[in-house]
Amino acid sequence: MARAAGSTNPPFGTRSRQFRALVVHSQPEALGELAELLGGLDLHVETARTPVEALNKLRQGPAHVIVAHHVTGTFDGVAFLEASIAHAPEALRIAVVASSDEASELDHRPATEGAIIRLVARASERSRLVGLVGEGIKLVALVESQRELVRKLQLEHQKLQRRETLLDTVVKERTKELEESYGKLKIANRQALFGLAEAIEAKDPYTKGHCGRVAAYSLVLAREVGYPVEGLETLEFGAFLHDIGKIGIKDAVLLKPGPLDEVEWVHMREHPMKGYDIASKIEMLHPIMPAVRNHHERWDGSGYPDGMVAEHIPLVARIVAIADAVDAMITDRPYKSALPLDECEAVLRKTAGKMYDPALVEVFVSRHLGRLYHDEYDALPYDDGYEASAS
Numbered sequence: 001m002a003r004a005a006g007s008t009n010p011p012f013g014t015r016s017r018q019f020r021a022l023v024v025h026s027q028p029e030a031l032g033e034l035a036e037l038l039g040g041l042d043l044h045v046e047t048a049r050t051p052v053e054a055l056n057k058l059r060q061g062p063a064h065v066i067v068a069h070h071v072t073g074t075f076d077g078v079a080f081l082e083a084s085i086a087h088a089p090e091a092l093r094i095a096v097v098a099s100s101d102e103a104s105e106l107d108h109r110p111a112t113e114g115a116i117i118r119l120v121a122r123a124s125e126r127s128r129l130v131g132l133v134g135e136g137i138k139l140v141a142l143v144e145s146q147r148e149l150v151r152k153l154q155l156e157h158q159k160l161q162r163r164e165t166l167l168d169t170v171v172k173e174r175t176k177e178l179e180e181s182y183g184k185l186k187i188a189n190r191q192a193l194f195g196l197a198e199a200i201e202a203k204d205p206y207t208k209g210h211c212g213r214v215a216a217y218s219l220v221l222a223r224e225v226g227y228p229v230e231g232l233e234t235l236e237f238g239a240f241l242h243d244i245g246k247i248g249i250k251d252a253v254l255l256k257p258g259p260l261d262e263v264e265w266v267h268m269r270e271h272p273m274k275g276y277d278i279a280s281k282i283e284m285l286h287p288i289m290p291a292v293r294n295h296h297e298r299w300d301g302s303g304y305p306d307g308m309v310a311e312h313i314p315l316v317a318r319i320v321a322i323a324d325a326v327d328a329m330i331t332d333r334p335y336k337s338a339l340p341l342d343e344c345e346a347v348l349r350k351t352a353g354k355m356y357d358p359a360l361v362e363v364f365v366s367r368h369l370g371r372l373y374h375d376e377y378d379a380l381p382y383d384d385g386y387e388a389s390a391s
């Protein structure tokens with residue numbers, strides 16, 4: 001549909017999708033003819049009679065196609081086209097000159113910038129003008145659609161970046177919450193386990209503090225022999241609760257001040273399996289079952305309840321066995337006095353390879369780990385990290 005020139009047309013820039021053309025010619029008839037030609041390409045065509053008027057229209061909004069008449073000396077359309085670059089830098093610029101000679105003359109005129117196509121104002125050139133403008137508009141449409149695509153992609157990219165930032169924030173918050181919950185759970189677990197240990201010691205007050213000391217000796221020995229760091233906490237709890245089965249031992253046997261008879265020993269020796277049964281019913285205690293069940297196994301296979309031999313005994317149980325024996329030897333009990341540390345170490349060495357893992361005994365004795373509760377030994381860290389070491 002042709003949209004010919006006229007003052008009733010809206011100013012440039014008010015139509016969103018239509019491409020715009022500006023035609024400048026000093027003669028009204030020729031101006032109307034050019035406007036009609038371009039209007040046939042479904043362009044919105046603006047017209048001007050002078051370069052000044054044309055520049056004013058360009059200031060209202062850029063044109064995609066600018067066609068200017070040129071007559072050397074009287075109507076400098078080429079100068080106007082050069083001036084239009086500042087207002088419509090990407091427009092297709094066409095100069096319509098009066099004759100071939102004039103077109104040749106213009107070739108010698110120094111160009112400023114931007115290509116200006118020159119056409120001679122005769123009938124045979126009109127179809128060329130229409131073809132040029134048609135192709136130019138296709139190119140403009142292609143460039144605009146590419147720009148629109150790039151703009152949409154940039155918007156999507158910005159949206160993705162915002163979502164990524166939001167997601168990152170949410171993930172950090174959730175991680176922090178989970179870490180806090182995990183920390184609280186660990187504290188609650190530890191408190192629950194301490195409660196269990198207290199229940200054991202409440203039954204047998206003569207062993208007050210024994211569970212904690214066995215845990216501490218076990219930790220020190222485990223660290224000295226390169227026990228996996230990630231398993232230290234479980235080892236600590238296992239050592240702490242190794243005698244949990246004593247909850248199921250009759251008071252008459254557990255608290256008997258004198259030596260046990262054979263029947264009583266049989267009952268007392270049930271405590272590892274009683275502890276194992278208790279631990280097996282509490283999922284949180286499953287990892288510590290080897291320490292509970294096998295801490296009375298002996299290196300030579302004479303222990304109980306499974307009669308395991310040497311390295312078939314779980315390492316944690318071998319460690320706890322030594323820690324348990326050491327604390328029993330070097331603390332006062334109602335029925336015996338505490339042994340000095342050097343005598344305790346002598347007993348350990350003597351029984352290594354029979355009762356205890358000889359390699360573990362060697363480390364424990366040679367590094368005097370039994371000094372743990374003496375002044376010359378640093379306090380054992382009792383939290384995550386296990387960084388401090390024996391002095």
Ligand SMILES: [Fe+2]
Pocket residue numbers: 242243271295296
């Ligand atoms: Fe025990």
